[in-house]
Amino acid sequence: MGAIQARMEAALARLLPQAHLAPTRLHEAMRYATLEGGKRVRPLLVFGAGEAADASAERLEIAAAAVELIHAYSLVHDDLPCMDDDILRRGKPTVHVEYDEATALLAGDALQSLAFQLLAEHRIADEARTQLELVRILTLAAGSRGMAGGQQIDLEATGRSLTLPELEFMHIHKTGALIRAAACGHELPQNEKSGLDRYAKAVGLAFQVVDDVLDYDASTATLGKTAGKDSRQGKPTYVSAIGIAAARRLAEELRGQAHEALKGFDGRSRRLGELADFIVLRKF
């Protein structure tokens, strides 16, 4: 995983507009928002699923960068004062704190454009038709019926208590859609595609459950972002919905489901198996 993370860091640094190009402040903010940070879970998923599909690293790199740029833009906008109003992300000041709100807004907007630009201008599939399908998958995952829609549901849920199914519905959109898109852009037989999708759904939810557990008990120093913030802001979490012990059990159960979904891939799912373990067992 470390090798893929390093590779992605280099790829993103190369694919983002260089900081000396005008408008420099915008390009600096885009790079600041994306580079040197994050666990790169979505790129790891692209590469993991790519192992199962036997895809080339050069192509996976572009697809992974596109997904990661969508994720990065969503974090920049999510941290803005009118949304979560957060000042710390990945141990650094958030983009609007380091730059200003307007620059953060535009940096997020431009990162979204860049994500689709990458999918359109690099040759990442044999057929242009396939590549167009990748654009379509990513737009759906990012849009109003995917990630952006999930954030809207999140907004409207603040201050209310949600049932477990409602909470799951929110996260399936907010983070799950992009995570599933990261895993399912490959050309594979239908049964393998649906296995990957079940895997991605499980790790997507597991990621969120573990986030809530970590938010509940980790310190700000370890997490690199303001801990305990979600519950203080009245955001519904798995811990508030079902309690800390049940949340831990649920994460473990989802890890089991993820591994279960990988049966049939034999030796081609080593990376995905490791990633599921990493997502659930991580301490930050």
Add this chain to the structure above:
Amino acid sequence: MGAIQARMEAALARLLPQAHLAPTRLHEAMRYATLEGGKRVRPLLVFGAGEAADASAERLEIAAAAVELIHAYSLVHDDLPCMDDDILRRGKPTVHVEYDEATALLAGDALQSLAFQLLAEHRIADEARTQLELVRILTLAAGSRGMAGGQQIDLEATGRSLTLPELEFMHIHKTGALIRAAACGHELPQNEKSGLDRYAKAVGLAFQVVDDVLDYDASTATLGKTAGKDSRQGKPTYVSAIGIAAARRLAEELRGQAHEALKGFDGRSRRLGELADFIVLRKF
């Protein structure tokens, strides 16, 4: 032009997510931001250039909707308090006033995703490769080296006085990139492509010059947005840069350049000629 505007209104109403679909508030805001408003200059350009390229109305409609959605998203974000902080647009309260800031932010984000989704999921060119090129053109026009970059330049120019070339540089990015993209997504011989590009560059700038002239002398009631706001906010305008009389002359000169660029299209540029006249001679 009225027929195309009506056709686009119906197309956008059909292509936007229906308001009853969850998350309803987000979908309502996306529709509010896009429908019943605007001169639809960019769609008119797509249809105008489409006449020159003999493209089918069904395909033009999708391409025009994609460009208009990018424009609509940019207005929603541009009106936010951290940007221009405007409360009136097209005679109606701006999206963040009618809904709230967070919903406006997400509606803009989701409109951008939807624009690229349209280009990816509808069959609008014979070859998928051509269609991928349309995605690429629109991402470049929208991104950090196009519209979003122009908005950043605009931000940084507030309170400073710009020279005419600096002002032109800003508008070539802020509004010109998208307008040129609207005109040049067609398959045409190279000399016709470059004619269309010269035309689009001229009308793009003309549009802005006329906007500044109207902002200078129109009343709020006629314009449907807060008049005189740019100059009060210390934003550089053509009127502040060269004076009202020279700005009027410049608009007329650009109209001449636009017509000049259409020579060689013979009977295939009627719509584009009318559009250049409309852009410069309009009173709102």
